[in-house]
Amino acid sequence: MTLHPTDLDPALRIDAVLRRQRDRESSARTYARSFPVVPVRAHGMTIEGADGRHYLDCLSGAGTLALGHNHPVVIEAIRRTVDSGAPLHVLDLATPEKDAFTEALFATLPPAFADRARVHFCGPAGTDAVEAALKLMQTATGRRGLLAFTGAYHGMTTGALAVTGNVAVKEPVAGIAADVTRLPYPYSYRCPFGVGGEWGAELSAAYTERLLDDPSGGVVPPAAMILEAVQGEGGAVPAPDSWLRQMRRITAERGIPLIVDEVQTGVGRTGAFWAVEHSGVIPDAMVMSKAIGGSLPLAVVVYHEDYDGWRPGAHTGTFRGNTLAMAAGTATLRHVAREGLAERAATVGARMTARLDGLRGELPAIGDVRGRGLMIGVELVDPEGEPDSCGARPPAPRTAAGVRAACLDRGLIVELGGRHDSTVRLLPPLVITDEQAEAVLDRLADAIAEVTAPRLTGRRA
Numbered sequence: 001m002t003l004h005p006t007d008l009d010p011a012l013r014i015d016a017v018l019r020r021q022r023d024r025e026s027s028a029r030t031y032a033r034s035f036p037v038v039p040v041r042a043h044g045m046t047i048e049g050a051d052g053r054h055y056l057d058c059l060s061g062a063g064t065l066a067l068g069h070n071h072p073v074v075i076e077a078i079r080r081t082v083d084s085g086a087p088l089h090v091l092d093l094a095t096p097e098k099d100a101f102t103e104a105l106f107a108t109l110p111p112a113f114a115d116r117a118r119v120h121f122c123g124p125a126g127t128d129a130v131e132a133a134l135k136l137m138q139t140a141t142g143r144r145g146l147l148a149f150t151g152a153y154h155g156m157t158t159g160a161l162a163v164t165g166n167v168a169v170k171e172p173v174a175g176i177a178a179d180v181t182r183l184p185y186p187y188s189y190r191c192p193f194g195v196g197g198e199w200g201a202e203l204s205a206a207y208t209e210r211l212l213d214d215p216s217g218g219v220v221p222p223a224a225m226i227l228e229a230v231q232g233e234g235g236a237v238p239a240p241d242s243w244l245r246q247m248r249r250i251t252a253e254r255g256i257p258l259i260v261d262e263v264q265t266g267v268g269r270t271g272a273f274w275a276v277e278h279s280g281v282i283p284d285a286m287v288m289s290k291a292i293g294g295s296l297p298l299a300v301v302v303y304h305e306d307y308d309g310w311r312p313g314a315h316t317g318t319f320r321g322n323t324l325a326m327a328a329g330t331a332t333l334r335h336v337a338r339e340g341l342a343e344r345a346a347t348v349g350a351r352m353t354a355r356l357d358g359l360r361g362e363l364p365a366i367g368d369v370r371g372r373g374l375m376i377g378v379e380l381v382d383p384e385g386e387p388d389s390c391g392a393r394p395p396a397p398r399t400a401a402g403v404r405a406a407c408l409d410r411g412l413i414v415e416l417g418g419r420h421d422s423t424v425r426l427l428p429p430l431v432i433t434d435e436q437a438e439a440v441l442d443r444l445a446d447a448i449a450e451v452t453a454p455r456l457t458g459r460r461a
């Protein structure tokens with residue numbers, strides 16, 4: 001067994017570390033349940049566990065690590081900042097690091113948006129930037145209500161949770177769903193209208209428009225609509241570009257601000273620097289976190305200056321001036337842009353998606369393969385279950401959990417998402433090599449084959 005240099009004390013042996021953390025951490029801990037790994041080193045796409053095993057990391061900090069672990073440009077930026085003696089924490093004071101980050105960020109934005117945009121630095125989590133965006137629009141419009149979509153994930157604080165779709169996490173929290181109108185997201189495979197494809201997306205747009213215009217539809221004029229261009233935690237579900245343009249038109253015609261949550265889709269992940277760019281939509285606000293901090297915590301909301309009606313301190317917070325995250329983020333944004341990594345994500349992602357799609361014949365548990373760029377979902381189903389009107393078979397959460405574990409056995413970290421946690425989600429870093437992409441697919445295919453083999457021979461998985 002290979003131990004980390006600091007792991008000389010026998011009390012720190014791997015099983016003891018896992019046991020202590022399991023016993024002391026809250027029952028809400030998540031990833032640590034499915035991945036009993038004690039990471040001690042990481043580089044690029046690879047994590048090394050304290051047991052000496054190497055894992056290909058296709059979770060990438062839930063989409064945070066655009067450049068993988070400990071990328072040299074990120075480490076260099078962090079070292080340089082520390083060595084410079086810059087203050088690491090200065091609330092929201094003006095610093096050279098914040099200035100450089102803001103310049104770098106604005107340079108990546110669609111020019112029509114950047115030209116008249118303001119940025120607000122938030123508490124360092126995506127959920128706080130979502131809160132800020134919702135409050136901003138509520139303040140600017142003087143309205144309360146919000147429009148949000150089925151399958152959406154926006155975070156775990158009160159406002160963000162209210163616009164999130166997942167019922168299980170909302171149910172125990174009293175009064176969370178107030179003032180949110182839930183609209184159907186265009187999820188082709190499990191279409192809310194039972195038709196799928198472009199037609200399902202058109203029905204979603206038509207339903208939204210008619211509902212908002214119906215004087216007896218029950219929806220008072222809302223403060224904002226919030227959406228993801230590709231739903232991440234919702235199972236890597238991309239919305240058609242035409243549907244996004246419809247949402248822009250519908251909201252613009254009715255004076256409803258459009259907030260696009262780019263927390264997971266941003267920084268090249270979907271094959272464009274920002275996912276909205278595929279459709280050409282210019283939102284009123286964009287929420288950003290995860291990759292913008294270059295693996296350190298950072299979150300912002302960027303919005304049209306017309307909405308900047310906040311009073312000083314309207315969305316304050318202690319940790320809104322993380323110097324190291326700004327330096328690491330600047331290095332990451334510049335590197336992704338300079339190296340054309342969004343284009344690379346589009347190319348590798350399309351190749352991976354095509355190969356996964358090709359596996360459906362031999363692996364009937366693969367119900368759907370979808371995504372955009374390096375945000376890929378493989379929805380696992382019960383191949384013997386009755387198909388619905390769109391041909392979708394019942395979700396297979398146990399199979400999916402088995403596949404996740406079988407992947408880990410093969411040195412591959414993948415997480416689940418989507419309805420019933422039945423979708424295997426691939427979020428590799430944008431720097432994934434062709435060989436690593438092949439290795440990911442080989443291991444995943446092998447894991448699915450192993451987990452579903454008993455089912456094919458008549459035994460239940």
Ligand SMILES: Cc1ncc(COP(=O)(O)O)c(C=O)c1O
Pocket residue numbers: 062124125126127128130153154155156228232233261262263264265289290
């Ligand atoms: C689209 C989206 N919005 C918001 C969040 C919340 O971000 P955080 O976990 O940093 O609070 C997430 C997290 O996965 C996300 O995917």
